[in-house]
Structure formats: C-alpha cells, structure tokens
Amino acid sequence: MRTRQLIWAVVFASVIIPLGCFQRSNQISNQSQTVAVASQSPSPTPTPSPTKSVQAQQINKTWASRFSIRTVSINKNHEGSRGYEISVDCPLIIKARTRGTRRFNRWMLRKIRGYVAQFESLERAAEIHDKRKRLPKVGIDESLEIGYVVYYSDNRLISLRLTHTVMALGQMHPIDYYETINYDLKKGHDLRAATVFRRGYLKAFSSYARRELRNKYDLDDQWSSEMLERGTRPYRHNFKNWNIVPDGLLISFEDYQVGPHAFGQPEMIVPFQQLKRVIHSDSVCALFTREKSARN
Structure with a gap:
C-alpha cells in the first residue's frame, strides 16, 4: 500500500x-497527518558545531x-x-x-x-x-x-x-x-516503521533533528525558522525517509521541508544509542545495537 x-x-x-515552490512549502505545512502517540522517549543532545553552515550537508558515505x-x-x-x-x-x-x-x-x-x-x-x-x-x-x-x-x-x-x-x-x-x-x-x-520502532519514536526523531539542525545550520530568519519547526514536528510524513546503516538511522529531509530550496536537503545520522528506548528488541536495528555493545 x-x-x-x-x-x-x-x-x-x-x-x-x-508544482511550484509555494505549493511545496504548503505541502510541508499540512497538519492533517497522524501525530505520534505521546510516550516517554529520549531527548538526545546533538554534537555542537563551532560554526553554522548556510548550506545543507549530506552524508556522502556508504558502508x-x-x-x-x-x-x-x-x-x-x-x-x-x-x-x-x-x-x-x-x-x-x-x-x-x-x-x-x-x-x-x-x-x-x-x-x-x-x-x-x-x-x-x-x-x-x-x-x-x-x-x-x-x-x-x-x-x-x-x-x-x-x-x-x-x-x-x-x-x-x-x-x-x-x-x-x-x-x-x-x-x-x-x-x-x-x-x-x-x-x-x-x-x-x-x-515499516511500526515493525522497527516502538511508540514515541517520532518524538525522539523530532527532538534530535530539531536540535541538530538548529545547532548546525544558520536558519535564524523567520521564514526558515518556521519551515524548520514545521518540518521537524513529530509527524510520520516528516520522518518517512530513514535508512538503517551500521552507525544509526540516516534521516533524509526533502526539498523545502526544513528550509528554502537554496538551502538544500540536509541529512543526518541519529546514533542507535540515542534510540534504544524506541527500537523493538527483535528488529534489525537491535542487531546493530547488540553488536556495538558486544564490541565495547
């Protein structure tokens, strides 16, 4: 489906x-998607960056x-x-x-x-x-x-x-x-997300992504700040693009989701240790977390 x-x-x-830029922006602000069920979930702290970039950065890495x-x-x-x-x-x-x-x-x-x-x-x-x-x-x-x-x-x-x-x-x-x-x-x-993550995973994604983006990028003007806030709310459509990789969850944001077109489409990796409480114990992600724990 x-x-x-x-x-x-x-x-x-x-x-x-x-499709125009205006429509794409409106699409992101659609409030009709299902909101994540409230639950206790971690609020990880992103790694600080000494300078803020004005251009989105992508994860140019494969494993x-x-x-x-x-x-x-x-x-x-x-x-x-x-x-x-x-x-x-x-x-x-x-x-x-x-x-x-x-x-x-x-x-x-x-x-x-x-x-x-x-x-x-x-x-x-x-x-x-x-x-x-x-x-x-x-x-x-x-x-x-x-x-x-x-x-x-x-x-x-x-x-x-x-x-x-x-x-x-x-x-x-x-x-x-x-x-x-x-x-x-x-x-x-x-x-599917439901088979990998527990309830509350959207809040964990949202908390990490919002702090990481604000910490890493210069998105302080009103329009960009509003786009970032809307694009990182704990809705499924905001966090539908995720990939499982050995280092964590690679999250990809779409054009106009968290900033204007000129800003680009940022990507980030949320480490598995920040998501332990919202990962199902029998999921593929859990295999990575157990392997990391065994090595440590």
Missing part, C-alpha cells in the same frame, strides 16, 4: 498538478556491503505536444543466488517499471487532453529521473534510497522526492 501510494503521489504530481549491485537503466524520449524524457536506474543484486536476493531483484524491477508505466500513462492522457482542447505545445520537456544510492547490505538487510527527480509544467526547477527502502531479505518485504 505504501509503495502504491508513493507511485501515484510522485507521478500524479509530476504531470497533472503544476561495507555484502552484495555487489548492477544497474538496469530505462531511457525513453517522447516528442509531441507533451514532450517528455524518462531516465531511470534500477539497482539489482549481482549473483542473486538465494531466494531472498532473487525476490528482491524481482520486487525492485517491478517497482521501477511501475513508475515508468504510470508516468507514461499520465503523460499520454495529458497529451490527449491538450489535443482535444487544441492547446499549444508545452514550452518545456517534462521529465522523470530516478537514481539510487545503496548505503549498506548484509545477509538480512539491504538499505538504499531512490531519488525521484521530477520536472513538470509550472515548476521553476526540478524537484527531488526521496523514497527510502530497508528491505528485509529474510522476510521478503520493505520494513
């Missing part, structure tokens, strides 16, 4: 609904992985009243010899092909509409690009992030949308 909703949300937004990855690319170009380009990359495990790895490859390829099919379908519908209305050719080529980064993999887990880059009529610039995937190779599905 989550994947199907994300397919339609991204592709529908890229073709039917003109040692069990599997090697190959890329299957799909590239298409359509010329017409609704010209568009498609350029997507699909990550597949090389030498997928186990049931879990083969199942992951099929699941991943089906997902990427589904995004392409949905985009093309909606573009065709838009082109038919324009022809019936005798509308002039769109002045820009709309586009869908999908790239990926694999952060980590072992015999149980593969942690990666897809970046959907969309250019659509009405936008001033392309907009990136993240989709994080933590695929359980043994159970054969993408992990």
